[in-house]
Amino acid sequence: MNIGIVGLGLIGGCLGLDLRAQGYKVFGVSRRESTCQQAIALGVADQASVDLAILAATEVIFLCTPLAAILPTVEQLIPYLSPNTVLTDVGSVKAPVVEAIAPLWSNFVGGHPMAGKTDSGIEAAQLNLFALKPYVLTPIATTPAAAVEVVEKIARSLQATIYHCRPEEHDRAVSWISHLPVMVSAALIAACMSETNPDVLVLAQQLASSGFRDTSRVGGGNPELGMMMARYNRQELLRSLQHYQHHLEVLIDLVEQENWIALKQQLESNHLVRSYFIDE
């Protein structure tokens, strides 16, 4: 099977490596000629071009561009597609993507492989990034079952764990566990810098260790990605932020009232509840 990948960054690059390793023939498209050459050199694609016409012979195309580029990419791509070509994307927000693309291309399946790493770009591409990681598919009522099957089969071949849900459910769920943490963590970094005593600020910087490192990681991560998550998942993010503010106020009240028993109970509950989200 011939598979196309538009957007040869970290995710597109990792997909290409894995798919070629399974015997798929991969056609890559990047805006930059130098990235196309890198894709060939790194083994991410069999053929690569800045021209979408290279994808005319593909049966499935993965849209791996930033969120804002998905719609314009599909609009430019349509002239080259046969009606059976299946399109799927890897965007981290699903409802706006599905709403925009489904009316233009019925064989479209929204997707979100939930894997990543700190480094970005095709240079950071590696095999097996998606193995044992969630891969969410968000078909809607009008999505042909055959198109879903095709994408799911490929996603399974990456050793990913497949989940199906509605686009809106996906966006609400990732708001809690992915987008809210970015904002919570970003506010922590900004707050620490507001210390006005320079001796204390320097001391805080010297003493910061694993607790600060972990809690501040996603808030100090890729700024473009953080902004795009907020932009495309704005309503859900604002909703989860409101809930967050409430729960923060509850904790602050416990400290103000010196209600140490209730504070400890809340922290005990957290310890248990976190294990529902994370195995470690």
Add this chain to the structure above:
Amino acid sequence: MNIGIVGLGLIGGCLGLDLRAQGYKVFGVSRRESTCQQAIALGVADQASVDLAILAATEVIFLCTPLAAILPTVEQLIPYLSPNTVLTDVGSVKAPVVEAIAPLWSNFVGGHPMAGKTDSGIEAAQLNLFALKPYVLTPIATTPAAAVEVVEKIARSLQATIYHCRPEEHDRAVSWISHLPVMVSAALIAACMSETNPDVLVLAQQLASSGFRDTSRVGGGNPELGMMMARYNRQELLRSLQHYQHHLEVLIDLVEQENWIALKQQLESNHLVRSYFIDE
């Protein structure tokens, strides 16, 4: 030199292992006889007892109990001490400890080795826990320079990086980088559990990965320790929480106003600023 350790948990246990490895003779005290036996078996102490009288022959004593037990421990310990015995503690909050102990024992040096691990208790004790980690000493105007030198020499022998500051400076600095993150992270866990759609809650739990894991780690950590930090560093924690609330509101306003340029700028600033705190 004979060194005493009161409180044979993780920190006391690690101290004992390191100090014995350097040739110090270590006398341990625990409330429980079984822990005393473990301390001998694990090589944490040369001698161990539930009776503070065992410490009569020591020159330096590390107080490694929970914060609340430091003052009563010192009160019980004083009858056994010679005037030259140096006391030091390892508590994570310094001003209340120094204020309570300094009037009782002039040869007291507040200290805070900033090392830890997820597991607690003497079973988790290991060599070199303090190596390359900050070790803060908080002498005050009345602390004899000779007492500070003795503690500092021992702390250096653990390969720790020594910092000196006032107790209040320590407490404000650790509020930013250690205690505030606990509350920020705790509110995240509590907020996620407030999702009322059970399908979305289960999906969020299934999809949670490294971002949620890291941001929620300290908020799902040791409940007793989290509560004690808040209790003993209450004023500084409340102050940093107020700043945090303000910076969170600023971010929320940017999302509400769809000011994506300013949001991206804030995230870019965070990315840079975080590198002042954390090397990675």
